[in-house]
Amino acid sequence: MKSFSESYKAAGVDVTAGYQAVELMKKHVQKTFTSGVVSGLGGFGGLFELDLEGISKPVLVSGTDGVGTKLKLAFLLDKHDSVGIDCVAMCVNDIICCGAKPLVFLDYVAVGKNIPEKIEQIVSGVAEGCVQAGCALIGGETAEMPGFYPVDEYDLAGFSVGVVDKSKILDQNSQKPGDVLIGIASSGVHSNGFSLVRKVFDIENADLNKTYPTLEKPLGETLLTPTKIYVKSILSLLDTVKVKSISHITGGGFYENIPRSLPDGITAKINRSAVKVLPIFDIIAKEGNIPERDMFNTFNMGVGMIVSVDKADVKNALASLISSGEDAYVIGELIEGEEGVIIC
Known part of the structure; x- marks a missing residue:
């Protein structure tokens, strides 16, 4: 019973x-x-x-x-x-x-x-x-x-x-200046920064069916796009090359998450022009009049994961990720410094 x-x-x-x-x-x-x-x-x-x-x-x-x-x-x-x-x-x-x-x-x-x-x-x-x-x-x-x-x-x-x-276990202390940072594309906003997103669009009163020329789907559907899961791609990568560290770009964006995977005395230098910013982030920035630094300090900006590898392993790392279906590309390098992250 x-x-x-x-x-x-x-x-x-x-x-x-x-x-x-x-x-x-x-x-x-x-x-x-x-x-x-x-x-x-x-x-x-x-x-x-x-x-x-x-x-x-x-x-x-x-x-x-x-x-x-x-x-x-x-x-x-x-x-x-x-x-x-x-x-x-x-x-x-x-x-x-x-x-x-x-x-x-x-x-x-x-x-x-x-x-x-x-x-x-x-x-x-x-x-x-x-x-x-x-x-x-x-x-x-x-x-x-x-x-x-x-x-x-x-x-x-x-x-x-x-x-x-x-x-x-990945040893972030094995990283050195000259190591290369590879970005792996996100599927969208993922699951971070939505308090700001909701404020920007006044989401409870917004037209979630609104369309934008740069978006493939209406606003609501675009924002609800689920977070990309990178497990199988990363596990395959780990079997292919020596990965030194991995950063999951979540809340706090680039400025908070990348330093978590760096040793003291090493700074990540991100090539701003290399970042494939997704259209939804351009819309958020414009609608909310949000400075670019705040955008990179809140959202993933189109990059869900960043992996660090030796320069000699870049070609094989990219081949592995791309064969797993990821949009992966070189996004920067490691340099000496205490800044944590430089985007330039």
């Missing part, structure tokens, strides 16, 4: 809706299962068996993040099947910066009202993100919180764990 409480339902929490949501999401979750998955949905913890073949000293690498106020776009457009990709991307793209392979993912969805069909849409996106990242969705939590969230809104966060052999 299924658990049920009429009193709890009267308080706004319908546990039967939770059961229905789980049944609807099962087919999406199961497509993410890899060989290490031991348990299915419904237990108190997700079980995963580590395959340590070829790994002498395993190190677990974890990452957690959410989608942020980009969710407001999903609410306004009533489109919920892509924000889960963002949630996965924000976690796994961080993990691979250490050289680790993501293994498992768990999500947390907090809702004002549990509408099973909407939960299914959200989790379908999470599952798609896991498929793109090659990791398994082994568990999660849906919390119905009436009175805390509006009935038509929710929050979404996630957590991922990966593994890397200790000897293969």
Whole structure:
């Protein structure tokens, strides 16, 4: 007999809706299962068996993040099947910066009202993100919180764990002046800076179907484009050349994220003319009258990842990334200095 409480339902929490949501999401979750998955949905913890073949000293690498106020776009457009990709991307793209392979993912969805069909849409996106990242969705939590969230809104966060052999953890201290920086194109705004985006467009009152000559899709769809997941491309690159460091360009843009992957005394010199700025960023800058430095300090500007390699490895690194379907190109170099980042 299924658990049920009429009193709890009267308080706004319908546990039967939770059961229905789980049944609807099962087919999406199961497509993410890899060989290490031991348990299915419904237990108190997700079980995963580590395959340590070829790994002498395993190190677990974890990452957690959410989608942020980009969710407001999903609410306004009533489109919920892509924000889960963002949630996965924000976690796994961080993990691979250490050289680790993501293994498992768990999500947390907090809702004002549990509408099973909407939960299914959200989790379908999470599952798609896991498929793109090659990791398994082994568990999660849906919390119905009436009175805390509006009935038509929710929050979404996630957590991922990966593994890397200790000897293969990327060593940012191996970098030196003359090393080359390769940029990998983003798919759009990704999942950062949306508080500013919402302010610029007055998003709650904006015409999200508005079109611009430089955009392939209407404004709302363009902004909701899910964050690109780079896991498989980066893992292939790591098998091809010696990568010295990787920067995931998220909140804080170039000025905050690139220095995180640099040793003391080394500065990243970015060739501004080389950066392939996506049209949406030109529109944001113009509509909001935002200085270019603030743009590079808030958004990815069309570059989702930056990898550092020796000058001798540039050709092979670019070939690997391009063969993986990435738009990759030289974006700058490392020089002596304490500035962290110079864009010129």
